[in-house]
Amino acid sequence: MGLIVVLLFAWMLVIAFLAFIACTFEDLESDMGSQSNPNSQVQLAAQVGQINRFFNKAISGEPLSNALYCATAGTVAWLLLLKLEPLVPGEEWKAAVLAIPVGVLAAAMVNMIFSVTSHCGRTAAMKRFEQPIYLDVLYGHLLPIATHAFMTTFCITCIAYIQSNLGTLSGNPSLNHPFALPLLGFIWGITVGSIGSSTGDVHYGTEREFQDRPFGEGKRVVYHGKITRYADCGVRTQRDIAGFCAKFGGPVTGMTFGLIILFENWRSMVGMQLSGFLPALPVFTSTADMAAVIGIVMGLLIVAALAVGNLVFVRWVRKKCGPFVGV
Amino acid sequence: MEPVLMILIVVLVVIGGLLASLGAHLLPVGGAPAAMGTATGIATGTVQIMLGATMTGLFTAASVATFSDSLALVALSGAVGATVMISVVMFMANILYVFGCGVVPISGRVDVDPITKEPQAPYKTPQTDGHGVPNVVFVSGMMGGFIGGLGGALMYYALLNYAGFSAGTAAIGALSIFVANAIIAAYNIRGTIEGFHDPKFKRLPFALATSLAVSLLCGIVVVIAATVLGGAM
Amino acid sequence: MTVTPAVVEEEAPTKKGLNFTFPLEETEMGIVAGIIAAVITIYTGFPAVIKGVGLILAFLWGMDSVHKTSKYGLGTGVPSIGVLAIGYGVIGTVMGLALAEYGRIGQLYPAVLVGVLVMGVIGLVSGTMSNHEKLIAMKIPHLERAMMELGMAGTLIILLECSIVTGSLNFGAVVTNVMNTGLIALMFIFSCFAILHPYNACLGPDERRERTRMVAVEIGGLVCVLLGLALVVLGTSPYGILDGVSLIVFGVAVWVVFFRMFIKACMDEAYSTVGTGLIKTIE
Numbered sequence: 001m002g003l004i005v006v007l008l009f010a011w012m013l014v015i016a017f018l019a020f021i022a023c024t025f026e027d028l029e030s031d032m033g034s035q036s037n038p039n040s041q042v043q044l045a046a047q048v049g050q051i052n053r054f055f056n057k058a059i060s061g062e063p064l065s066n067a068l069y070c071a072t073a074g075t076v077a078w079l080l081l082l083k084l085e086p087l088v089p090g091e092e093w094k095a096a097v098l099a100i101p102v103g104v105l106a107a108a109m110v111n112m113i114f115s116v117t118s119h120c121g122r123t124a125a126m127k128r129f130e131q132p133i134y135l136d137v138l139y140g141h142l143l144p145i146a147t148h149a150f151m152t153t154f155c156i157t158c159i160a161y162i163q164s165n166l167g168t169l170s171g172n173p174s175l176n177h178p179f180a181l182p183l184l185g186f187i188w189g190i191t192v193g194s195i196g197s198s199t200g201d202v203h204y205g206t207e208r209e210f211q212d213r214p215f216g217e218g219k220r221v222v223y224h225g226k227i228t229r230y231a232d233c234g235v236r237t238q239r240d241i242a243g244f245c246a247k248f249g250g251p252v253t254g255m256t257f258g259l260i261i262l263f264e265n266w267r268s269m270v271g272m273q274l275s276g277f278l279p280a281l282p283v284f285t286s287t288a289d290m291a292a293v294i295g296i297v298m299g300l301l302i303v304a305a306l307a308v309g310n311l312v313f314v315r316w317v318r319k320k321c322g323p324f325v326g327v
Numbered sequence: 328m329e330p331v332l333m334i335l336i337v338v339l340v341v342i343g344g345l346l347a348s349l350g351a352h353l354l355p356v357g358g359a360p361a362a363m364g365t366a367t368g369i370a371t372g373t374v375q376i377m378l379g380a381t382m383t384g385l386f387t388a389a390s391v392a393t394f395s396d397s398l399a400l401v402a403l404s405g406a407v408g409a410t411v412m413i414s415v416v417m418f419m420a421n422i423l424y425v426f427g428c429g430v431v432p433i434s435g436r437v438d439v440d441p442i443t444k445e446p447q448a449p450y451k452t453p454q455t456d457g458h459g460v461p462n463v464v465f466v467s468g469m470m471g472g473f474i475g476g477l478g479g480a481l482m483y484y485a486l487l488n489y490a491g492f493s494a495g496t497a498a499i500g501a502l503s504i505f506v507a508n509a510i511i512a513a514y515n516i517r518g519t520i521e522g523f524h525d526p527k528f529k530r531l532p533f534a535l536a537t538s539l540a541v542s543l544l545c546g547i548v549v550v551i552a553a554t555v556l557g558g559a560m
Numbered sequence: 561m562t563v564t565p566a567v568v569e570e571e572a573p574t575k576k577g578l579n580f581t582f583p584l585e586e587t588e589m590g591i592v593a594g595i596i597a598a599v600i601t602i603y604t605g606f607p608a609v610i611k612g613v614g615l616i617l618a619f620l621w622g623m624d625s626v627h628k629t630s631k632y633g634l635g636t637g638v639p640s641i642g643v644l645a646i647g648y649g650v651i652g653t654v655m656g657l658a659l660a661e662y663g664r665i666g667q668l669y670p671a672v673l674v675g676v677l678v679m680g681v682i683g684l685v686s687g688t689m690s691n692h693e694k695l696i697a698m699k700i701p702h703l704e705r706a707m708m709e710l711g712m713a714g715t716l717i718i719l720l721e722c723s724i725v726t727g728s729l730n731f732g733a734v735v736t737n738v739m740n741t742g743l744i745a746l747m748f749i750f751s752c753f754a755i756l757h758p759y760n761a762c763l764g765p766d767e768r769r770e771r772t773r774m775v776a777v778e779i780g781g782l783v784c785v786l787l788g789l790a791l792v793v794l795g796t797s798p799y800g801i802l803d804g805v806s807l808i809v810f811g812v813a814v815w816v817v818f819f820r821m822f823i824k825a826c827m828d829e830a831y832s833t834v835g836t837g838l839i840k841t842i843e
Binding site: 036179198302309 | 358359361362363364365369370371372375376378379380382383385386387389390391392393394395396397400401403404407408410411412414415416417418419420421422423424425426427428429430431432443445449450451452453454455457458460461462465466469494495498499
Binding site: 043052078080082110120124126128131134136182186 | 637638639643740741742743744745746748749750752753756757760761762763764765766767768771772775778782786789790793794819822823825826827829830831832833834835836837838839840
C-alpha cells in the first residue's frame with residue numbers, strides 16, 4: 001500500500017483536534033487544584049492571615065508535571081503495546097485501544113499521589129499560620145483533578161501514538177516520527193504544560209482569585225495574597241473555579257495549543273506536498289530540501305501574520321479602553 | 328573520529344548553549360505576577376517557556392532531520408517551530424488579558440514603546456509593573472523563541488549527525504545541555520524580564536560567560552563519548 | 561517539631577508528635593549514600609531490588625542538596641535545580657557508559673565513575689560561576705558544593721536506572737533498551753521529581769527535614785514499580801522475570817509504608833486536621 005496523502009492530512013487534523021481538547025482540560029485541571037501561578041497566591045493567603053479552603057497543589061510548574069503524567073502514560077502504554085501487539089497481528093489498533101487507557105489510568109493515579117503529598121506537605125508546613133487540613137477539601141478535589149488529568153493525558157498519549165505511527169497509519173512507515181512514544185509524550189507534555197501555565201492561568205489568577213477587586217486593572221502588589229475566599233454561596237473551594245474558567249480561559253488555552261500543533265504540522269505537510277516530496281518520499285535529495293525550505297517559509301509567514309495581528313490588536317485595545325482612569 | 332568533526336561538535340554545542348542563554352534572556356517572562364496582571368510578559372518561568380518552545384521546535388527539527396541532511400535547514404526548522412509556538416502563546420495570552428482581565432498590554436520598564444512609539448505610562452495601573460504583551464515585548468519574545476529554537480536544533484543536529492548518536496539519545500542529550508544553560512540564564516535573570524529593552528538585559532554577559540564554560544565542558548564530554556564509541560550507536 | 565510559635569506551643573504536647581527521624585545528618589548522608597550508591601552502580605550483578613535501594617539512597621542525597629540550596633530562594637522556583645541535576649546526570653551517564661568497557665572485570669564497571677566525577681567537576685564549575693560575585697552572584701551559601709553533589713547524584717541515579725533496566729552497563733544495550741525506546745524520558749522526569757518534589761511539596765516555614773525525606777523515599781518506591789514493570793516487559797534481567805516482579809513488590813511496599821507515614825506525619829503536625837469546617841473570618 002502506498003502513501004495516501006489525504007489520510008496524512010486527515011490524521012494531522014485529528015491531532016490538532018486532540019490538542020485542543022488536551023490543553024482545555026490541562027488548564028481546567030490546574031485550576032481545579034491551584035497549580036502553578038495561582039498557587040503562589042493560595043500559598044501566600046494563609047501567610048497574610050487569610051485562612052482558606054483551597055487545594056494547595058504545588059506539583060512544580062505545569063510543564064514538568066504534565067511531562068511526568070504524559071511520560072508515565074506513554075511508557076506504560078508503550079510497554080503494554082510491546083506485549084499486546086504480537087497477539088493481534090495485522091490489527092495493531094486493537095492493542096492501542098486497550099493499552100492507551102490503561103497507561104493513562106496509571107498516570108492519573110500518579111497525579112493523585114503527587115497531589116495528596118503536595119497538599120498535605122504544604123499545609124503542614126504552614127502550621128504557624130493556623131491553616132488546618134480540611135479532609136473534605138482533600139478528598140473532594142482528588143477525583144476532579146484525576147478526571148481532568150485523565151482527559152489531558154489521554155489526548156496527549158493519543159497524539160504521541162498517532163505521530164509515532166503516522167507513516168504506518170497512512171501507508172508508508174518511513175514517515176513515522178523518529179522519537180519513541182514515551183519521548184513524544186514527554187515533549188508534548190512539556191509544551192502543553194507551558195501553554196497552560198502561560199496563557200491559561202491568567203483567567204484564574206487575576207479574575208477568580210481577586211473577584212472582589214476592581215475589574216480592568218492589574219492586581220496591585222498590596223492585594224497579593226488577599227484572595228477571594230467566599231463563593232456565590234458559602235466558602236469557596238477550587239471546584240467553584242473550574243466551572244468559571246471553563247467558559248473562557250480553558251477554551252482559549254485549548255485553542256492556543258490546537259493552533260500551535262495545527263500550524264507546526266500543517267506547514268511541514270504543505271511543504272512536503274508543494275515540493276512534490278509526498279507520495280514518493282525521495283529522502284536526502286533536493287526535493288526533500290525544498291520541502292523543508294517551503295515549511296520554513298510558511299512558518300515565517302505565520303509568525304509575521306501573528307506579529308501584525310498583535311500590532312493591530314494592541315492598537316485597537318488602546319483606543320477602545322483608553323488610559324487608566326482609576327486611582 | 329577526525330579532528331575536524333570533534334572541533335565541529337564542540338563548537339556547535341557551545342554555540343547552542345550560548346544561544347539557549349541568549350534566548351532565555353530575550354523571552355518576556357513575568358512569572359506568577361504576570362498571571363495577575365502585575366508584571367509584563369508571559370505568565371510562567373523562564374526555563375518552562377523556553378523548554379516548551381524549544382521542544383516544539385525540536386519536534387519539527389527531528390522530522391526534518393529524517394529527510395534532509397542540511398545543517399541550516401534542520402536548525403532553521405527548529406528555530407521557526409519555536410517561534411511559531413511562542414508567537415501563538417503571546418498573541419492568545421493578549422486576548423486573555425484584554426477580554427478576561429480588562430487590562431491594556433503595556434510595558435512597565437519603558438515609558439515609550441521603542442518600536443511603535445506609543446506612550447505606556449498613562450495606561451499602567453499604579454503599583455504594578457505593566458501587564459500583557461505589548462509590541463516591543465512581542466518582538467523580543469519572537470527573537471528569543473527563534474534563537475532558543477536554533478540553539479536546541481543545532482545541538483540536536485551535532486549530536487545526531489556528527490557524534491553519530493541515535494535520534495532518542497541525541498534528543499535527550501541536546502535537551503540536557505540546553506536545560507542546564509537555560510537554568511543558569513534563569514538564575515541570572517532572577518524572576519521577571521521583559522526583553523532586550525529591560526535594564527536586566529545588561530546582565531547578559533555574566534550568564535554567557537557561565538554558559539560558555541558549562542557548554543564547553545559538556546561539548547568535550549560528548550566528544551570523548553563519541554570518540555570512544557566510534558559511532559557505534 | 562523544630563520551630564513552633566508560642567501560641568501553638570501550649571497545645572503541642574496534646575498532639576502526637578512524630579518522633580521518627582533519619583539517623584544521618586546532611587554531610588554524613590551525602591557520604592554514606594554516595595558511597596553505597598556508587599558501589600551498587602559499578603557492580604551490575606546485583607539483583608534489581610538492591611539497585612532499587614541504591615537508587616533511593618541517591619534520591620535522598622540529591623533531595624538533601626536541593627533542600628539546603630533552595631531554602632535561600634533561587635529566584636526561579638525549586639524545580640529548576642532538580643532538572644539541572646538530572647540534565648547533568650544524563651550527560652554524565654553518556655560519558656560514563658562510553659568509558660564503561662575500560663577496566664571492566666566481569667560485571668564490575670569501575671570506569672563509569674569517571675562520568676560521575678566529571679559531572680562533579682562541571683557542577684562545581686557552574687556552582688562557582690553562579691555564586692561568584694563578579695558573575696551571576698546568587699549569594700547562596702555552599703551552592704558550589706550543592707551543585708557538585710547534584711551533578712554526581714544525578715549521574716548515579718540515571719546510571720542505576722539504566723543498570724536496573726538493562727542488567728548491564730553496556731552502551732549498546734542501554735541505547736537499544738533505554739534511549740531508543742523512550743524509557744529515558746520517564747527516567748528523566750521521574751528522577752527530576754524524586755529530587756525536586758519532596759522539598760517543593762513540603763515548602764513552608766514549618767518544613768521539617770525528616771518529613772521531606774519521606775516523600776523522596778516514597779517517590780523512590782514509585783520509580784521502582786515503574787522500572788520493575790519495564791524490566792518484566794523487556795525481559796532483560798539475567799535473573800529472569802522474578803527480578804522485575806520482586807522490584808515491583810519492593811516498590812509497592814516502600815511506597816505504601818512511606819506514603820502512610822508521610823500523610824500521618826502531616827496530619828499530626830499540621831495546625832489541625834478537621835473533617836470539614838468553615839474558615840476563620842478576619843476583621
